[in-house]
Amino acid sequence: MKHLAFAAGLLGASAAFAETPELTVYTYDSFVSDWGPGPAVEKAFEEVCGCDLKLVGAGDGAALLARVKLEGERSDADVVLGLDTNLTAAAKETGLFAEHSVSAEFALPVEWNDATFVPYDWGYFAFVHNADAAAPADFKALAASDTKIVIQDPRSSTPGLGLLLWVKAAYGDEAPEIWKGLSDNVVTVTKGWSEAYGMFLEGEADMVLSYTTSPAYHLIAEEDGSKAAAAFDEGHYMQVEVAAKLANTNQPELADQFLAFMVSDAFQSIIPTTNWMYPAVTPAAGLPEGFGTLIAPEKSLLLSETEAAEVRDAALGEWLDALSQ
Amino acid sequence: MAGRAQPVSAFPGSAAALLVAALILGTLGAVALRAEAGTGFGVSDWAALRFTLTQASLSALLSVGLAIPVARGLARRRFPGRTLLIALLGAPFILPVIVAILGLLAVFGRAGWLSQGLIFLGLEPVQIYGLHGVVLAHVFFNLPLATRLILQGWQEIPAERFRLAAQLDAGPLAMWRLLEGPMLRRVAPGALAVVFAICLSSFAVALTLGGGPRATTLELAIYQAFRFDFDLGRAALLSGLQLLLTGAAALVALRVSAGEGFGAGLDRAVQRWDGQGLLARGLDGFWIVLSAAFLLLPLAAIVLAGLPGLAALKGSVWQAAGNSILVAALSTVILLMLALPMAAAAAAGRSGIAELSGILGLAASPLVIGTGLFILIYPIADPFALALPVTALVNAVMALPFAMRILVPRAREVLGRYGRLSLSLDMQGWAFVRRVYLPRMRAQTGFAAGLAAALSMGDLGVVALFADPDFATLPLQIYRLMGAYRMEAAAGAALLLLMLSMGAFWILDRGGRWHAEA
Numbered sequence: 109m110k111h112l113a114f115a116a117g118l119l120g121a122s123a124a125f126a127e128t129p130e131l132t133v134y135t136y137d138s139f140v141s142d143w144g145p146g147p148a149v150e151k152a153f154e155e156v157c158g159c160d161l162k163l164v165g166a167g168d169g170a171a172l173l174a175r176v177k178l179e180g181e182r183s184d185a186d187v188v189l190g191l192d193t194n195l196t197a198a199a200k201e202t203g204l205f206a207e208h209s210v211s212a213e214f215a216l217p218v219e220w221n222d223a224t225f226v227p228y229d230w231g232y233f234a235f236v237h238n239a240d241a242a243a244p245a246d247f248k249a250l251a252a253s254d255t256k257i258v259i260q261d262p263r264s265s266t267p268g269l270g271l272l273l274w275v276k277a278a279y280g281d282e283a284p285e286i287w288k289g290l291s292d293n294v295v296t297v298t299k300g301w302s303e304a305y306g307m308f309l310e311g312e313a314d315m316v317l318s319y320t321t322s323p324a325y326h327l328i329a330e331e332d333g334s335k336a337a338a339a340f341d342e343g344h345y346m347q348v349e350v351a352a353k354l355a356n357t358n359q360p361e362l363a364d365q366f367l368a369f370m371v372s373d374a375f376q377s378i379i380p381t382t383n384w385m386y387p388a389v390t391p392a393a394g395l396p397e398g399f400g401t402l403i404a405p406e407k408s409l410l411l412s413e414t415e416a417a418e419v420r421d422a423a424l425g426e427w428l429d430a431l432s433q
Numbered sequence: 434m435a436g437r438a439q440p441v442s443a444f445p446g447s448a449a450a451l452l453v454a455a456l457i458l459g460t461l462g463a464v465a466l467r468a469e470a471g472t473g474f475g476v477s478d479w480a481a482l483r484f485t486l487t488q489a490s491l492s493a494l495l496s497v498g499l500a501i502p503v504a505r506g507l508a509r510r511r512f513p514g515r516t517l518l519i520a521l522l523g524a525p526f527i528l529p530v531i532v533a534i535l536g537l538l539a540v541f542g543r544a545g546w547l548s549q550g551l552i553f554l555g556l557e558p559v560q561i562y563g564l565h566g567v568v569l570a571h572v573f574f575n576l577p578l579a580t581r582l583i584l585q586g587w588q589e590i591p592a593e594r595f596r597l598a599a600q601l602d603a604g605p606l607a608m609w610r611l612l613e614g615p616m617l618r619r620v621a622p623g624a625l626a627v628v629f630a631i632c633l634s635s636f637a638v639a640l641t642l643g644g645g646p647r648a649t650t651l652e653l654a655i656y657q658a659f660r661f662d663f664d665l666g667r668a669a670l671l672s673g674l675q676l677l678l679t680g681a682a683a684l685v686a687l688r689v690s691a692g693e694g695f696g697a698g699l700d701r702a703v704q705r706w707d708g709q710g711l712l713a714r715g716l717d718g719f720w721i722v723l724s725a726a727f728l729l730l731p732l733a734a735i736v737l738a739g740l741p742g743l744a745a746l747k748g749s750v751w752q753a754a755g756n757s758i759l760v761a762a763l764s765t766v767i768l769l770m771l772a773l774p775m776a777a778a779a780a781a782g783r784s785g786i787a788e789l790s791g792i793l794g795l796a797a798s799p800l801v802i803g804t805g806l807f808i809l810i811y812p813i814a815d816p817f818a819l820a821l822p823v824t825a826l827v828n829a830v831m832a833l834p835f836a837m838r839i840l841v842p843r844a845r846e847v848l849g850r851y852g853r854l855s856l857s858l859d860m861q862g863w864a865f866v867r868r869v870y871l872p873r874m875r876a877q878t879g880f881a882a883g884l885a886a887a888l889s890m891g892d893l894g895v896v897a898l899f900a901d902p903d904f905a906t907l908p909l910q911i912y913r914l915m916g917a918y919r920m921e922a923a924a925g926a927a928l929l930l931l932m933l934s935m936g937a938f939w940i941l942d943r944g945g946r947w948h949a950e951a
Binding site for chain 2: 170262297302305307309313431
């Protein structure tokens with residue numbers, strides 16, 4: 109396709125075509141896949157920008173940041189979309205990102221006033237289980253039960269790191285005891301979300317670490333109401349996914365336009381049923397129907413980017429100690 | 434053999450080996466040089482090193498130990514479906530890791546067939562997670578490979594030797610002492626080294642089946658250094674350690690496996706007169722059935738899971754399948770261009786580097802090779818434009834160790850048998866390669882090419898950093914489907930990948946074995 113377009117550009121040689129500016133957005137791989145928001149976002153933005161939007165998938169959030177660091181100031185990227193608050197502190201440290209000028213009515217459960225990063229969606233981590241099975245009401249009840257869970261490794265997976273910070277945010281210095289209690293519930297630890305979720309669906313565990321929005325996928329896309337997320341009394345840790353403009357972009361206006369577009373209805377209404385997360389700004393038409401059935405945690409937990417960066421290594425050490433016994 | 438005149442020059446092979454070594458060490462160096470502040474070797478790294486060595490040694494010993502009776506059974510028996518079984522033996526280790534894990538768990542997991550069967554009988558379900566689970570999974574991946582390598586050793590014993598042994602009424606012990614033992618001493622160390630090297634760089638399998646962070650391997654530590662800490666110095670250090678361990682294992686294997694071959698035969702079909710007793714038949718049957726069940730049940734689980742999704746596969750999956758075939762074809766060509774000269778050089782005994790760099794590809798962390806190539810290429814070219822050639826090249830280097838284990842023993846025999854004759858006929862260089870070397874290497878070349886194509890088809894390799902948005906391979910598409918909750922479609926795509934890999938393997942392997950003896 110790319111070659112065809114290139115050939116068409118050479119042969120057709122219409123001046124307008126040749127001068128179409130290109131905006132390069134680095135994002136995580138599942139965003140650009142056929143089943144993610146990428147294709148619809150690309151179409152919607154190209155209708156209004158008179159540009160060519162190039163979405164480039166690069167692993168997951170952490171791999172994305174590593175990629176941007178490797179490329180440094182010479183990067184072709186204009187915008188990076190798909191970091192979360194666990195990565196933004198490290199991202200700012202690189203000095204590669206520029207401040208934004210976006211303002212919006214964010215529907216986040218927490219206040220948002222970051223000068224560099226603009227949120228585009230968010231979600232709560234939660235344990236997903238079969239709706240017909242009883243689920244524990246908090247981590248202590250989970251540890252006391254013989255419910256089997258499968259989780260992801262915080263060293264290689266974003267949800268895995270989310271769970272680490274969830275326990276830390278809820279229990280602070282008590283976190284090691286919680287992990288010790290959970291160690292006999294953990295069937296195993298996987299490299300990424302897909303392995304864990306696949307194992308859960310195959311019946312290897314009673315619950316899997318995922319998002320409160322996961323049951324919405326089964327309900328809306330598969331018309332299957334058999335999955336539920338367990339509401340935990342400690343509150344649920346959040347993931348806020350953000351984007352930012354690179355300081356060295358050669359398309360600064362277009363990048364700003366994209367960030368503004370990102371919090372507009374056109375973009376936000378695509379998110380719920382493709383990325384299976386809550387949109388950062390509630391679309392005018394509201395959320396899709398199935399989202400009304402999801403649990404709404406009473407308490408939202410989220411460490412600030414500096415706190416997250418500070419406790420991360422110590423929390424990982426506690427986790428490794430407790431689960432390596 | 435060093436110093437003896439040979440009809441082929443070691444130069445092209447040594448050059449190819451240097452190229453491979455430069456790629457592996459150069460990318461490692463690029464990562465190390467790019468590093469800023471690095472932390473050294475910590476306590477947790479020692480634990481990772483210990484676990485890595487333990488599981489890799491156990492997996493290698495068990496895989497090769499079990500492969501010996503299985504290969505012996507397959508070498509001695511002829512039964513309907515034998516060729517198909519041997520072909521299917523190639524399947525497990527070409528599967529994407531995530532698919533293989535789910536297949537294994539469908540049989541051995543908490544809710545797997547085995548546990549359900551045991552519960553049905555009123556017994557305790559099996560506990561798969563732990564060191565034994567890691568070893569079980571690695572044996573699942575590598576038993577077939579070890580079996581093929583050792584079976585090949587059996588097939589290289591000329592038919593005349595068995596005939597002579599039968600005429601002399603050699604019993605099982607004599608057979609072992611005169612034919613099988615010496616053959617195994619030549620073949621088994623190499624097989625051990627290869628399996629050890631594969632298991633050394635295991636990560637997702639070890640973590641998942643090991644039941645958690647106590648099953649942390651060096652490769653996971655590398656991944657953590659790169660992803661969690663962005664500490665490239667540490668990633669390079671750990672990757673260098675992996676290379677050293679594999680290099681040491683390879684050197685030991687080469688030292689131990691010395692020994693001359695069995696000399697020339699007339700390429701008659703092998704007929705066996707030994708091992709016809711009831712006990713021998715029973716034992717062979719036991720090992721063949723046991724290994725077939727162990728390998729085929731998880732495959733059956735993958736096929737069963739994939740069938741419903743197969744019919745509903747969409748265009749992008751087929752397109753990815755096309756891309757994967759392209760990568761596999763290109764990577765196979767590159768592999769043969771590297772491996773055939775390297776095997777000749779190694780066989781001529783004048784190129785230790787050919788043997789050594791032939792095995793390093795296994796130990797090199799794909800993440801480090803990918804990152805290193807990216808650092809090297811990024812300043813001068815667009816990584817996306819090079820997605821196809823880079824993926825094919827790295828896949829070829831990763832398949833090189835297998836190809837070398839397949840090709841070198843045969844190349845040694847070819848040179849040993851025909852080298853002096855060819856020299857006396859003044860048939861050297863290209864004439865020798867074209868008239869003697871290549872034709873006599875045909876079966877092994879087909880096997881190596883089939884393996885490379887299948888491996889390349891299933892390998893995610895370095896594509897992550899070089900992922901052209903418009904050039905997704907089938908394994909990548911499987912991961913994307915799973916990431917988007919589409920587990921059924923992913924299972925269908927995995928079945929498609931399995932069929933493509935097996936198809937490529939079958940065609941190339943059969944193509945090499947055009948003569949009747951299988």
